[in-house]
Amino acid sequence: MATAARNEAPRNEVRKPLEYRFPPGFQRNLLWFALRRFRPANPTLLFQHLAREYGDIAHYKIGWNHIVFLNHPDYIREVLVVQNENFIKERTVQRTKMLLGEGMITSEGARHRSQRQVAQPAFHRQRISEYASTMVREAARVRDQWRPGEQRDMAIDMMHLTLTVVAQTLFATDLREEVNELASAINRIMGLYNFLVMLPAAEWLVHVRPPGLAAFVRARKRVDAVVYRMIAAHRQRSSHGSSLLDLMLAVSPDGGPGSEQSLRDQVITIFLAGYETVANALSWTWYLLSQNPDCERRFHDEIDHELPGRLPAFDDLPRLRYVEMVLAESMRLYPPAWAMGRYARNDFQLGDFLLPAKTTVLMSQFITHRDARYFPDPLRFDPERFTPEARSRRTKLTYFPFGAGVRQCIGESFACMEGVLLLATLAQKWKLRLVPGHRVEPEPLITLRPRYGMRMQLEARAETGKA
DSSP states (O other): OOOOOOOOOOTTSOOOOOOOOOOSBOSSOHHHHHTTTOOTTOHHHHHHHHHHHHTTEEEEEETTEEEEEEOSHHHHHIIIIITGGGEEEOHHHHHTHHHHOSOTTTOOHHHHHHHHHHHGGGGSHHHHHHHHHHHHHHHHHHHHHOOTTOEEEHHHHHHHHHHHHHHHHHSOOOOGGGHHHHHHHHHHHHHTHHHHHHSTTHHHHTTTOOHHHHHHHHHHHHHHHHHHHHHHHHHTOSSOOOSHHHHHHHTOTTOOHHHHHHHHHHHHHHHIIIIIHHHHHHHHHHHHHHHOHHHHHHHHHHHHHHSTTSOOOGGGGGGOHHHHHHHHHHHHHSOSSOOEEEEESSOEEETTEEEOTTOEEEEOHHHHTTOTTTSSSTTSOOGGGGSHHHHHHSOTTSSOTTOOGGGSOTTHHHHHHHHHHHHHHHHTTEEEEEOTTOOOOEEESSSEEETTOOEEEEEEOOGGGOO
């Protein structure tokens, strides 16, 4: 794969206009198609069409802006790894600054590197292992509150559980009393996400507050209030701990407005990334298990065999192989981070194509993970795709739920451990059945949520499954 094109001309030489070469794609502007075929609120339909009609790489325009969609691991690696320095986060991610500010997801360059360096110790293997008991304790608390035959929205329950876990592990804060308030505010923001992305000049209009943005501002204030209370409580402590928030406070000791804003941005970013993605992965996993009884049976058998009459612990993770495979296959079919985008600083080469600066490059885990070239019978739920042998044979970046390159998710190990431990703890006591008639449809927002929630009925397991 070719590297970035160099376009400097020698001094005193007249620079000729570059002859860009674009991939195949739409002849008309996407705005024309959007009115007829593709709902702006569901870009996965567009991506599916591009992959089906044009293959590995496709081009289209929105207004004057060039967009390139990638669906091949070589192209994806070229952008995320090889030519990473030529790209920054694209427009839709920049729009999330309205909520996240300059946190680790949206920041660039030296600021991003500094934030990642500060946070890194909180995700070290030794610290990760210390979080396990908290995760299991909270999952056991939730499962003991459930009742046989009860119908619950797993999307909401998993959000509350993972929010509590991330608060206690990474921020050493008990938010149980505020979980409903915080989750409600973030849900309100998520419901406005597509409106914020599509609205022209939303960053400026937020100060005018038309109806949709007024609701966003109110919800953001509720989230900020919780975050600032948490920061203030940590500043008042006489001794410093070793949580992620303590690490952040150590490099922002002055407490001035700029320092507090920076802390707020980092905390809310990790909160959102740390609880939202895992919660969605768990919701989709419960759904997929309920639809695949053979896989569900093997899942429960492993848990019963490896955890006879006791709660799971960190040391059990290597023995919960099938649980891990189930989670991985769930994130293949329903990746919480369902798409990624980059914006080119300079002209660049992708294979045979020369593309201009300011091109937006998009790639979608939701599409690539369902490509039959890499995953035969791609819509079938099959955890065997993630045996060690199958993983070793797979081409890199055909499966990338946590991204790739220097901006790969810093919390990948944390999320995988949390997912396995929460699944195992809850499944020791319960089976979950999708409520008949409940509509299941993915909704691509900042993360891939179930559009109508995930209504499930609780079924108590036999005594052998209890811990």
